[in-house]
Amino acid sequence: MTTVEQETREATSTGAVAARCEGLTKVYGDGETRVVALDGISVAFPKGRFTAIMGPSGSGKSTLMHVMAGLDTASSGRTWIGDTELTSLDDKRLTRMRRDQVGFVFQSFNLVPTLTAAENITLPMDIAGRKPDQEWLDKVVETVGLRERLGHRPAELSGGQQQRVACARALASRPEIIFADEPTGNLDSRTGTDVLAFLQMSVRTMGQTIVMVTHDPVAASYADRVLFLADGRIVDEMEQPTAERVLARMVAFDRKQEG
Template sequence: MPLAHTSLSRPGPHPAAAARALTKDHDIGGHRVTALDRVSLDIHRGHFTAIMGPSGSGKSTLMHCLAGLDSPSSGAAWIGEVNLTELPDRKLTLMRRDRIGFIFQAFHLLPTLTVLENITLPMALAGKRPDQQWLTEVTTTLGLRDRLAHRPPQLSGGQQQRVACARALLNQPEIIFADEPTGNLDSRAGAEVLRLLQESVRQLGQTIVMVTHDPVAASCADRVVFLADGRIVDELQQPTADRVLDRMRLFDVTGNA
């Protein structure tokens, strides 16, 4: 069952990320719609966590608040020991740049740059030089060593997503947030990307939070957190695709689990 934290105080010992009574309201046509309803959650370091739920359940909103891409209406979101909701805009931007990695469904690669330039672009914009040994390890692990001079249009969808993974890993962030990272891929390419995400957790000690609607993708995680109507309603440890699918079927039967 979900954690029952109500305090907004600093979580400890520090998880990789945490939500404390996180609430997000939207004003739609003069009506208040609650996307997140006092959600409290710890994201464990060195683990792969999947977030699932029906459309409109709040899963993407939760990820965006945890990643500092959106501001909650109330409550707090933490990365390590830092309360994101208390940071001014510039420090929040630096936090996202220096300590958080992102992988998106649409890849967000620049077509005029080479694979190597796309991978190193965030560090270049920050005025940093990548660690060459780490760059070699990441690109070798992701099978990109012979693609560094290519440009994104010359790559398959799976290869482009591997480039996005390498870009997220290069800065050695504390945590990576992946928003439907296999959504635009065929089953084979999607399986390849999921395997790479698993390897980054198991071999590199990375922490990953992934929003997905796919039970097979979720089964690659160490833990699946289920949302419905903006609240955490359940979680599975060491999930299988069948167990995830069975849990998701309850949403179809009851409407809100």
């Protein structure tokens, strides 16, 4: 444990950035159907921090995540993961970047149904043809608490267990950054809490960087910092959030928009 804590301290103290973007704009469609999803966003996600992105539907939070993770392309502006600028990469290098530097946890359909839990966890490394670091892997599996379910296929796991496997997969390759898209959206509140606690712990004890998109104030409260998005812009941010404060802020936004 000591080593992990040291790493964590180093990362935060140096203030290194895991991912950032500058003047990021994403426009869909043309003419009448033109929709500006991201409107010149500049933001940085420091290493070893848990950031939540909140906003109402259509605020652009998912788009921001997709573009920053290299799943979608920007209309203009630049994005980086670590020191690598994504906007200059072709599909092949982008794929490699996702494989080696980015971890994903989606809302649903996170796991390949034909593979066991263990195989799903090592999938990104298997795709790359890399040997997983067994010691680290054991630690991740231990933390997720799924050791005795490793040989099971997704269909034999509960929704919460599936999401924990997905988290373990994201952690296993020690990516620069993990993007989580509504990871608790399909879970009941108790299993959702388990998953969030686990994500929080991975930041605190393993020094992982996580960016989570959510519309649930309770989920956002697990993060170190919350960014509020509306109409493709960052309109506010909050350090050390609690569920009540986040909810109050959201309600205030709604009023403002209605008024």
